Amino acid sequence: MIYLDYAATAPLKPEVLAYIEKTLREGFGNPSALYDLGIASEKIIKESRKIIAKSLHGAEDEIVFSSGGSESNNFALRGIAEAYKNRGKHLICSAVEHPSVLKTMEYLERCGFELTRIGVDPKGNLDLAGLEKALRKDTILCTVMMVNNETGTLFPLGEIAAMIRAKSPACLFHVDGVQGYGRLPVEPKKLGVDTFSLSGHKFGAPKGVGALYIREGIRVLPLIYGGGQERGLRAGTENFAYIGALGLAAKLSLQDREAKNRHLYEVRRALLDALLEAGVDFKINGNPEKSVPHILNLSFPGIKSEVLLHDLEGQKIYVSQGSACHSHTKGGSETLTAMGYGAEERDAALRFSFGDETSCSDMQEVAAAVERGCAMIRRMRGKK
Secondary structure, eight states, rough: EOOOOOTTTOOOOHHHHHHHHHHHHHHHOOOTSSHHHHHHHHHHHHHHHHHHHTTTTTGGGGGEEESHHHHHHHHHHHHHHHTTTTTTTTEEEEEEEEEEHHHHHHHHHHHTEEEEEEEBBBTOOOOOHHHHHOOTTTTEEEEEEEEEEEEOBOOOHHHHHHHHHOOOTEEEEEEEEEBBBBTTTOOHHHHHHEEEEEEEGTTSSTTTOEEEEEEEEOOOOOSOOSTTGGGBBOOOOOOOOHHHHHHHHHHHHHTTHHHHHHHHHHHHHHHHHHHHHTTTEEEESGGGGGTTEEEEEEEEEEEOOOHHHHHHHHTTTESSSOGGGGGTSOOOOHHHHHTOOHHHHHHHEEEEEEOTTTTHHHHHHHHHHHHHHHHHHHHHHHHH
C-alpha cells in the first residue's frame, strides 16, 4: 500500500496507539471526580493542555479541547458572532475555507449577520486588496485558513492580522490551522490571531479530538452547556485518553520538524520528477512558491480524476480528489471553482498528500501507475 492522503487523515502513530491502549486499560475515572481515580484522569488532561499551549506559545487556560477541527471552527465562529453581535453584524471569510467554516458562516448569514466572501486569484492567493476594502467599523469577525486543505497554498496571516488591526480594530481574527499545525511554527498571539483551531487526526492522534486556542480576554459563548468542564465553554465528561493522545501526538510531530519538512519537500520533488520522466501531462494547481510541502494538487488534462483515483486504488495507491469533507457533496471543489477553474479542469484534479512515513522511492511506482491509468482512460475514451 502507498498511502498519499495524509491531508484527509494520518495514521495513528504507533506510540500514540500504545498510549491509548495503556491509558484505557489502567484508568477509567471521571476527570471531575475528587478521588484518586478521577485526579489521575484530570492529570492527563492538564499535561496535554500544557503541551498544546506550549506548542502555540500560549497559556494553558487559553486551550479548550474539542472533538476536532470542525467543532473548533463552529465553536469559535458561532461563539464570537453571538458574543459580539452588539458591536456589529458584519463577518468576513475567504471563498476557499473548509466546509466547517463556510457552512457555519452561511448559517450565521441566515441568522441575520452580513457576510462578505473574499476571493482568490488563479493560484489560490487571497485578494488582500479586496479584504482591506471589505473591512469596516462594524466588522466583528474575519476568518481565514492557515493552509488551504486542497492546494496547500499558505495565507499571509501576519499581514492579514495587521490589516485587520489597522482598518477594523474591533474585529476578531479566527484561523483554521488544521492543515498547518504540526508542520509549521505558529504563535497566534504574536501573529495577532485571536482564535486558532487544530485537529488531532491530521498529525497522528485519533479521530475525534482537537483543540481551540482562545486568546486571553476574548469572549466566546459556550458551545455545549452543562457541567462546567473546559472552563464552562464545552460541557461533557472529557475523553481523557484521547486528549492525552492529542498531547503526545503533538509532542511527537514537533520533534525534528525541520528535518521532516525537508523530507516532505524531497518526496514532493521526487513525485514531480517521476511524473515528468514518465511523460505524464499534468499541471500544478495552487502556488508552488507559497505552499506547504505535504500537499500537492495536480490536474491531468482530459482525464476524469475519479476514474484515475479508482484505478490507483486498484493498485493500492490512495489519493483524493480534494477535501474529504467535500466528497459527499455535488458541484466539485469550491476551492478550484473560486480559483476560476471550469468543470472540466476541476474534474481532472487529484490531491497527493504526504506524511513522515512516505518514501521517495515509492514515487516512481506512483508515477508509473498514473501514466498507465491516464493511458487506459484515454484508450477507453477513444473507443466511445
